[in-house]
Amino acid sequence: MTTIGARQRVEEALLPPLVALLVALVVGDILILLVGQSPGAVYRLMLSGTWGNWYGFGQVLYKATTLLCTGLAVALALRAGLFNIGGEGQLAAGGFAAAVMGLVLPAGTPGIVAIPLCIGAALAAGGLVGAVPGVMKARFGAHEVIVTIMLNFIVLALLNWIVASHLHVPETLHTPAMRAGTLSRLMDWISPFHGSAANTSLLIAIAAAVVVGWMLFRTRAGYELRAAGLQPDAAEYGGVRVGRVWIKAFVISGALAGLGGINYTLGYKHYYEEGFSGGAGFLGIAVALVGRNHPLGVVIAAFLFATLSQGGLAIHALVPKQMVEVLQGVVILAVAAAVPEVRRLVQGVRAGAAR
């Protein structure tokens, strides 16, 4: 029994990324042929432009960092049975808070003080935005999907207003540069990364993945969270205060998405800019889906989507980079629609063989 269990688990884990890759390849081929290029050449260019050179790889690392955070945010909430599609607003709030913290700290504040303060600000701002749908659901029964969607627009509009009317550098849409709390780039340590935006936020994001995995599977809070996600009524009967778990899960989820904001503000630009989140909050849903809501899966999926996104820039000479945006949508659709279908097929075949 245990061997079958293990095999099934591997199948379960591999199915979504495999289906995603396959469907993406088919649709990608069609689009590439439509443009009149050879798929082989385009894919080779995509690989050499991402994992094939230091700069490209650094950019993949940079993009994976934000996606890792937003993916973890969605995955953790889904484990609690909650759909957090407010990643976009939480991410922006986190980045903004970190940038403002770096702005108000006196210049010359040592990193060991300033960096934790900035990260804390990002976590707190994301968590605060996340708390709203959590409380709305637990206290008033409001559906979290509706609240998080609407909150995205509200948060972004609010931040735009603050930046536009109080904080921007004239003629730009961004805040002044931070005085303290910036993180070092990977190129400061490993010189071939020169020019790429990858920075030490990556390590913080990976640490977050480890902590989320530990919390979900090794702590009482994680057990309660998963119980509330699997069967809220049964969990409530078993003594779990489901409403509180929802709020807690949403706060942590929002904080994780907010943490993603430091990649841009602390690690790369050192200021908050309108629109920096650029869809990474929404892509977090795809990352969680392909990663099957498991921290390790989320890490792998974040790299997959980061490669796709950086790969789009690499192939732009041959095929419009917009192809990648199409593929992202296709991948989500394929994983959502095809994976259950393929699973049913596999189970059907297996049931037939057993008979």
Next chain:
Amino acid sequence: MSEIIAFVAQTIRIAIPYLFAASGGVIAERAGVVSLTLEGFMLTGAFAATLGSYYSGSPWIGVLCGIGGGLLFGLIHAVASIRYRADQIVTGIAINLLAVGLTRFFLLMAFDSSSNSPRVAGFGVTGDGGALTGALLRNPLVWLGLLGIPVVAWLVHYTPFGLRVRAVGEHPAAAETLGVPVRRVRYFAVALSGILAGLGGVYLALDQHQFTDSMTAGRGFIALAAIIFGRWEPVRAGIACLLFAAAETLQIQLQGMQGIPSQFVQMIPYVLTIVAVGGFVARSTPPAALGKVDA
């Protein structure tokens, strides 16, 4: 007097895309299928209409193409969420990403631009006051859009099809037992929502005589907000659309004065929706089977 007319005209001009999308979304949601997709349907409709109008020179061909574009995306959503029982929220987000990606890709392919199409034949005439009112009155899509909500309200409440839509959205198992073809009703409802929301996009593109990248700019979500704020009732949703549009008009007309920042006016629909789903105004009950995968 002329100021009032200008205000009403501008409000209607802004409201038409909302009315189209909300009338479509109400049907799909009442049939139990989540309408996060309205934004994507609109964008595809707008782009297809631009293509059609550009290559034929006739806005009417554009309208037909826009209907086709909305229908196509409606069917993709229907197949994924009904035939393959995929999570409707996830497919909804995928549809929206796909619409942005595909329209950008083909904008580049067809018009060699990453921002906008060339000018195409349309219905709108740019202008203010009297000119705007005249142009509105001559735009057939305005009339169609104003008709959308009453027709959908009649459809939902007074026709056998509407009864089936409501049954399928409230209690699909019971409907199934009574011989209602649940899946077919849902397919039809989602296809219709694709067409109607697509028309909202068509109106936008033909009113501005061109397609611009991501030109729907969240209008599909405002329509969704109107549906929720209207507690899934077509007429109330229509009123919410007009209300949201009036707030935007007010903001545009007061722009000269030192008043409320525009960002706060933009927030109004979203804040009201959160207030509505929180049940602070009146009990807000979505269709019972909304978003449920199995039927």
